[in-house]
Each structure stands twice: as structure tokens, then as C-alpha cells.
Amino acid sequence: MAKSKAPKNASLLLLMGLAGAVVGGLVAYIKLAPADVVPAEIRRTEPSRQTEAPVVSKVTVFTPVAQGDDVTFDERQVDVPKGTDPAVFAVNEFLRSTTIVEKEARLVAVDRRGKEAILQFNSAFNQTVGTGDEKVLLDGIRKTMGQFSEIESIRFEVEGQPMETLGNVELDQPIIVIR
Amino acid sequence: MFATLTMKRLILALVPWMAGTSWAQVLPQPVKATYAPSGVELQSCLKRGNDLLVPVAELGKLKWSVRVARGEAIVSLPTATSSNRTEAVNGRLYVGTGKILADFGAELVWDAKQDRCSIFARVSEVESGPDRVRVVSTLPVAPTVTRLENPARVVIDFPGTRLKPDLATRLSQNSRVGQFSDDTVRVVLETAKSIDLSWQYPLSSEFNLVWAGPPQKSLTHEEFEALRQDSPEFSYQDQSPVFRVAVQNFPTSGPLTRQTLGKVSATYAIRLAAKPTSPVTWSRPEPDVIQLDLAGTRFDPKEWEEDAFIERVENVITGTGCQVRLHLKQPLGAELTASANDLQLLLIKPQNADGHVSGKVIVVDAGHGGNDSGARDPAKTTNEKDLNLAISKQLSEQLASQGATVIMTRKTDVFIPLRERAEIANRNKADLFISVHINSNRTANTTSGSIIFYHGGSTLGNLLADCIRLEVKKMGDLPVIGTWSDKRIYDTGFAVLRYSKMPGVLVETGFINHRKDLAVMRSPDFQKRFATAILKGIKVYLGDGKE
Numbered sequence: 001m002a003k004s005k006a007p008k009n010a011s012l013l014l015l016m017g018l019a020g021a022v023v024g025g026l027v028a029y030i031k032l033a034p035a036d037v038v039p040a041e042i043r044r045t046e047p048s049r050q051t052e053a054p055v056v057s058k059v060t061v062f063t064p065v066a067q068g069d070d071v072t073f074d075e076r077q078v079d080v081p082k083g084t085d086p087a088v089f090a091v092n093e094f095l096r097s098t099t100i101v102e103k104e105a106r107l108v109a110v111d112r113r114g115k116e117a118i119l120q121f122n123s124a125f126n127q128t129v130g131t132g133d134e135k136v137l138l139d140g141i142r143k144t145m146g147q148f149s150e151i152e153s154i155r156f157e158v159e160g161q162p163m164e165t166l167g168n169v170e171l172d173q174p175i176i177v178i179r
Numbered sequence: 180m181f182a183t184l185t186m187k188r189l190i191l192a193l194v195p196w197m198a199g200t201s202w203a204q205v206l207p208q209p210v211k212a213t214y215a216p217s218g219v220e221l222q223s224c225l226k227r228g229n230d231l232l233v234p235v236a237e238l239g240k241l242k243w244s245v246r247v248a249r250g251e252a253i254v255s256l257p258t259a260t261s262s263n264r265t266e267a268v269n270g271r272l273y274v275g276t277g278k279i280l281a282d283f284g285a286e287l288v289w290d291a292k293q294d295r296c297s298i299f300a301r302v303s304e305v306e307s308g309p310d311r312v313r314v315v316s317t318l319p320v321a322p323t324v325t326r327l328e329n330p331a332r333v334v335i336d337f338p339g340t341r342l343k344p345d346l347a348t349r350l351s352q353n354s355r356v357g358q359f360s361d362d363t364v365r366v367v368l369e370t371a372k373s374i375d376l377s378w379q380y381p382l383s384s385e386f387n388l389v390w391a392g393p394p395q396k397s398l399t400h401e402e403f404e405a406l407r408q409d410s411p412e413f414s415y416q417d418q419s420p421v422f423r424v425a426v427q428n429f430p431t432s433g434p435l436t437r438q439t440l441g442k443v444s445a446t447y448a449i450r451l452a453a454k455p456t457s458p459v460t461w462s463r464p465e466p467d468v469i470q471l472d473l474a475g476t477r478f479d480p481k482e483w484e485e486d487a488f489i490e491r492v493e494n495v496i497t498g499t500g501c502q503v504r505l506h507l508k509q510p511l512g513a514e515l516t517a518s519a520n521d522l523q524l525l526l527i528k529p530q531n532a533d534g535h536v537s538g539k540v541i542v543v544d545a546g547h548g549g550n551d552s553g554a555r556d557p558a559k560t561t562n563e564k565d566l567n568l569a570i571s572k573q574l575s576e577q578l579a580s581q582g583a584t585v586i587m588t589r590k591t592d593v594f595i596p597l598r599e600r601a602e603i604a605n606r607n608k609a610d611l612f613i614s615v616h617i618n619s620n621r622t623a624n625t626t627s628g629s630i631i632f633y634h635g636g637s638t639l640g641n642l643l644a645d646c647i648r649l650e651v652k653k654m655g656d657l658p659v660i661g662t663w664s665d666k667r668i669y670d671t672g673f674a675v676l677r678y679s680k681m682p683g684v685l686v687e688t689g690f691i692n693h694r695k696d697l698a699v700m701r702s703p704d705f706q707k708r709f710a711t712a713i714l715k716g717i718k719v720y721l722g723d724g725k726e
Binding site for chain 1: 352546547551552553554563596597598616617618619620621622625626630632665667668669670671672673674675677685687690691
């Protein structure tokens with residue numbers, strides 16, 4: 001009986017060795033092969049990188065207009081100053097037209113992460129308002145950012161920290177732009 | 180001797196069983212049975228013990244796949260299969276459904292007299308995304324799909340169902356599921372997208388609604404009419420246009436027909452003489468009056484026999500149509516769905532509306548605070564947070580003096596995050612949530628007055644807001660702009676109303692950058708009287724407003 005066990009164990013070891021070699025080979029292939037030949041479903045993914053601002057010469061600037069209990073927006077085409085991020089320029093033009101926020105309040109930068117844009121405001125923007133003004137600010141910024149086709153949603157940050165609210169609407173989730 | 184003793188013991192042991200057993204439990208008795216998901220009556224059913232014996236031939240009515248083999252009835256549904264032995268009673272082949280329903284996870288409910296029973300399905304799985312809803316039930320169900328406005332939402336009712344205790348859910352943020360009434364599970368999806376108009380929803384164990392195409396606004400009356408004319412399969416009598424997709428229960432008689440009457444809700448069908456020439460609107464001119472404005476049609480109320488919800492019906496002929504006023508027994512939440520010549524009205528009683536403020540737990544939330552000043556007047560001499568606190572303190576004192584348990588989210592000038600304010604109410608199982616705020620508008624001295632906000636499509640929130648609005652209006656100090664859903668500001672609504680689990684409102688007292696509003700709101704006398712108006716509105720909502 002003891003004699004017949006030895007060949008069985010040997011074949012088992014051989015099988016395990018073969019399996020190990022196959023797995024090892026697969027790992028080496030994934031690690032060493034150029035990324036473009038590794039199948040997409042097993043390729044290591046990088047975090048989405050910040051994309052650059054699109055180059056445009058004109059943007060639409062929105063100005064709120066009272067319509068009874070509601071608000072509509074006038075639109076005008078404005079040249080973007082050279083070297084300026086068009087989104088930053090358009091949002092700041094909108095803010096200036098509302099008189100809701102402090103004069104010093106402005107958008108400093110837009111971080112584009114794929115289809116999401118993180119709007120970086122300065123500290124003067126960190127001021128809550130009534131619901132009427134909150135709607136004008138939210139809709140105006142959503143419309144302004146909606147003109148950039150690559151952006152689907154926005155987030156609000158003040159000096160690198162997420163904003164809780166402009167009044168009563170929670171801003172912890174991405175806010176969908178208006179097109 | 181031993182045998183006699185054993186026999187005596189056996190008889191003694193059987194006595195209690197014999198005493199508690201009636202012939203009804205031994206011999207099958209005729210009973211009425213209904214398949215609640217479709218309302219189908221099953222004929223010639225029998226009751227034995229707690230089991231329902233159904234003629235095998237009747238099971239076909241339920242869209243169940245049934246076959247008989249070797250003395251067993253084998254029932255197959257897409258989700259499960261079960262079987263039970265058949266038996267002949269009075270020459271007909273019967274099967275006991277108790278075991279089969281238990282295997283399927285369904286429910287057999289007997290009424291108090293035990294001479295009628297209903298088969299209920301259970302909703303076992305609900306899944307939703309921005310563009311789809313999937314609902315699985317343990318038995319085939321025919322849902323009704325309704326499009327409601329202000330805010331835009333799709334309501335899917337599953338009649339004859341109850342929630343499974345271990346319900347599996349995977350819901351998107353804009354949807355919710357609940358036991359709407361004793362016999363209906365409701366799924367609500369808040370979306371502005373229009374419904375896919377392939378609107379046949381037959382009995383099925385799995386319901387899928389998928390929106391096709393880009394986001395669209397709800398159909399207008401004209402758009403619907405155009406669509407209707409383009410759809411040859413559309414039947415005006417048994418399908419409903421603009422808002423509802425499927426109609427199950429058209430009124431069979433009378434212009435106003437009660438369809439269901441429960442302890443907390445009732446539904447009514449209203450038949451009109453002709454198609455309205457413009458979409459039907461409804462309003463609440465008084466807390467206990469629902470007014471329907473019907474253009475280009477007539478409604479003849481005849482005699483209305485009052486019930487627990489509607490006391491009387493008033494009809495006013497106008498130049499363009501008519502106004503129907505439903506005088507309610509008490510302030511009630513209302514939802515109206517409309518088609519061109521038929522209306523469905525749902526009335527809901529507020530929870531805990533026992534006519535008393537005393538004993539209620541009410542959370543009063545003074546908006547903003549600490550380093551969050553809220554809105555400021557143009558001269559920057561008055562902060563919203565201070566006015567909010569002054570009115571909230573007044574309101575709290577007055578509520579407490581009426582016997583309510585009042586919890587303030589803040590009593591001093593401190594910052595409380597939005598979610599925490601709602602959590603305070605949830606932790607304390609509050610009956611109501613009242614948030615006090617002051618509004619602002621980009622152009623000074625243009626807009627004046629109060630707005631009472633409720634969350635999304637909350638029926639009871641809307642009622643509470645209306646009750647408070649009507650009391651604020653009576654004050655006459657400031658104009659009243661209206662009762663608004665918070666979705667008018669942004670789709671998710673206000674955080675404090677969204678996260679609090681009880682009916683709640685956010686009161687915007689007036690505009691801080693309107694000189695008249697500001698002067699009024701600074702006055703302690705106004706603050707006290709405004710708080711009294713909110714208190715009165717709460718009392719009306721709770722049915723305590725007549726003193």
C-alpha cells in the first residue's frame with residue numbers, strides 16, 4: 001500500500017508546479033508587457049488626470065433677469081482675455097452681474113477631472129444667502145459651466161475645502177450642469 | 180386495569196382539542212376569495228382550517244402556470260415553483276393554496292369574520308437608477324404608473340402587495356419605496372424625464388420601467404393630444420394620458436366615486452362631462468377644502484354621502500367651466516392625477532393628527548448660526564441668523580406652553596451642520612420639523628413676502644406648509660408669496676427637509692434686503708405674532724385649530 005502512494009504524490013506535485021508556472025507567467029506578462037497589448041479588463045487603471053482648459057476665444061456670459069417669482073438669464077457673447085481659463089472668466093463675469101456675492105468673491109481656478117469640474121473659489125465666496133439668491137447662484141453657475149460640453153457636473157470648494165452649502169442645498173454631491 | 184387507565188388518559192388529553200375544534204375546521208366551508216394584485220374574484224373557493232382550497236381551474240385566472248400530475252397541482256411562476264396535492268370536493272378538483280403561497284413568499288389574509296380572504300403578493304426587491312426602475316414581487320402584479328407634477332415624479336403603485344420584511348433594495352438618491360396603504364406598495368422616482376409611452380403593464384412578477392432617449396419635460400396637454408392621435412392602439416376609455424399611464428379602476432357610476440377607503444387614506448375617481456380644455460389644477464383655499472378648477476367641462480355632484488374624508492361636495496359653475504370644492508372632514512394631504520376626462524384623487528390623513536399639539540415632539544430649527552451668518556441686509560447691520568433665532572425662540576416658547584415637547588437645534592449663536600439639524604429631529608423621533616429662515620434676493624427692495632417650503636413631492640409636507648401659509652396670510656403684515664416645493668431651488672431640495680424623516684417645512688419669513696420686510700422682521704412684536712401664526716398653522720394641521 002505504501003508503495004502505491006509515491007507515484008500519486010509525485011504527479012500531484014508535478015501538477016501544482018505546472019499551475020504555479022502558468023500563474024507566474026501570467027503575472028509577468030501583465031507586469032512586463034506594454035500597456036497597449038494588455039487587455040483593457042486587466043490593465044491597471046490610473047486615477048483620472050486633470051484635463052486642460054479648452055482653448056476658446058468667446059464664451060457666453062449669463063445675467064439673471066427676474067421673471068415674476070422665477071429667474072431667467074440673458075445671454076451675451078464675450079471675448080475671453082488671452083491666457084485666461086474661459087470657465088473661470090465666464091463664472092466670474094456671471095458673479096459680477098448678480099451683485100449677490102461680495103465684490104471680492106471670485107472663482108480662482110477650475111480643476112477638470114474627466115467630466116467633473118471642481119470650482120475653486122476664494123474665501124470671500126464663502127457666504128450663505130437666502131433661497132432666492134441661492135437659486136440664482138446655483139442656476140447661473142450651472143448654466144455657465146454647461147456651455148463647456150466636456151463638463152457634466154461641478155463641485156464647489158473654497159480654498160481647497162468642499163463647501164457645505166450656499167444656503168440650504170447641500171453641495172456634497174456633484175451638481176449637474178444646465179445645458 | 181392498565182388498559183382502562185391508558186384509555187382514560189387518552190380521552191382526557193383529547194378533550195381540549197375536541198373543545199377547540201369546530202366542524203368548520205374539519206369540513207370545508209364556502210368562502211369568497213380575491214386575488215388582491217388584480218382584484219380577480221376566485222369562484223367556488225372553500226376554507227378548511229386556515230387553508231384556502233381553490234378549484235384548480237380557477238388558478239389560470241391568476242396568470243399562474245398550473246399542471247396536474249400524479250395527484251399534485253404543480254404551480255410555476257418565473258421566480259419559483261411549488262406544488263400541493265389535489266383533492267376532489269363535490270366532484271371538483273381542488274388544491275390547498277396555503278402551502279403554495281407560503282412557498283412563494285406570498286400572504287393569505289382572512290377578514291375578521293373569516294368568510295372572506297385575500298391573496299397578497301410581497302414586493303421582494305426594488306432597484307432603481309436615474310433611468311430605470313426594477314421591482315420584483317413574489318406573485319404576478321399589475322402596477323399602475325402615474326406621472327405627477329410639482330415636483331416632477333413618477334409614482335408606481337403595486338396593488339395587492341405588501342413589503343417583504345427582508346426587502347432587498349438598491350435605490351438611487353431620487354427614489355423611495357414604502358407601504359403606501361394597507362394593500363399597496365408605492366415606488367416614487369423623482370425625475371423630470373417623461374415616461375416611456377409603451378404603457379402596457381400586464382400581471383407580472385417583475386416590473387421594469389426604462390426611460391428611453393434624452394431627458395424630456397412632462398407632456399403638455401397639447402403634446403399628449405398629438406401623441407394620442409398618433410397612437411392607433413391608444414384607447415381613451417381604459418388608458419390614461421398626460422399624467423397616468425395605466426388606469427385600473429374607472430368609476431362605474433356617478434361623477435364622484437370612492438374607490439378605496441382606509442384608515443389613513445382614500446382614493447376617489449371623478450368623472451367629468453367632457454374633456455377639459457386646459458389641464459386641471461387644484462388648490463387648497465382653506466386647510467380643509469380642496470378646490471379643482473375645471474375648464475371647458477361640467478361636473479354634477481348630485482348627492483354625496485359623506486364619509487370619513489369628504490364631508491360635502493360643492494359645485495360652482497364659472498364662465499369657462501366649473502370649480503369643484505371638496506369640503507373635507509379635516510385638513511388632508513392630497514394628490515391629484517389628471518387625464519382629459521377623468522381625475523383620480525388621493526386623500527391622506529396626517530400622522531398623529533389627533534387634534535392635539537400637546538404631547539407632540541416638534542423640532543424648531545433656527546437657520547444658520549455661528550460663523551455662518553446667513554443672508555445679510557445691504558447695510559450689513561442685520562444677520563439672518565439672529566432673526567431666525569429670535570423667531571424660533573418665540574415659536575418654541577409658544578409650542579411648549581401648549582404642551583408640546585420642543586427641541587431646538589440651536590439656542591445660541593452656534594454653527595450646526597445641515598445634516599445634523601435633520602438628525603436631531605430623527606434621533607428624537609419628532610412629529611414635525613420647522614426650520615425658520617429669512618430670504619434674500621439679488622436686487623434690493625424688489626421682492627417682499629413669505630414663502631413656505633416643503634420637501635420635494637411630500638404630500639403631508641405640502642399640507643403643513645399650506646396650513647402655515649394660510650395663518651401667515653391672516654396676519655397681513657407681509658405679503659405671502661406661496662407654498663413652494665424646495666425642488667424649485669434645486670433638484671435635491673433643502674438638506675434639512677430632505678434628511679428629516681417627518682413632515683417638515685422651511686419658512687422664509689421675508690426678504691432681508693427689502694426695506695419694509697426688514698423693518699417688520701426686526702420688530703419683537705412681529706416676531707412674536709409670526710411665531711403665533713406658525714403655531715396656529717401647526718395646530719390646524721394636527722386638527723387642533725378650531726379653538
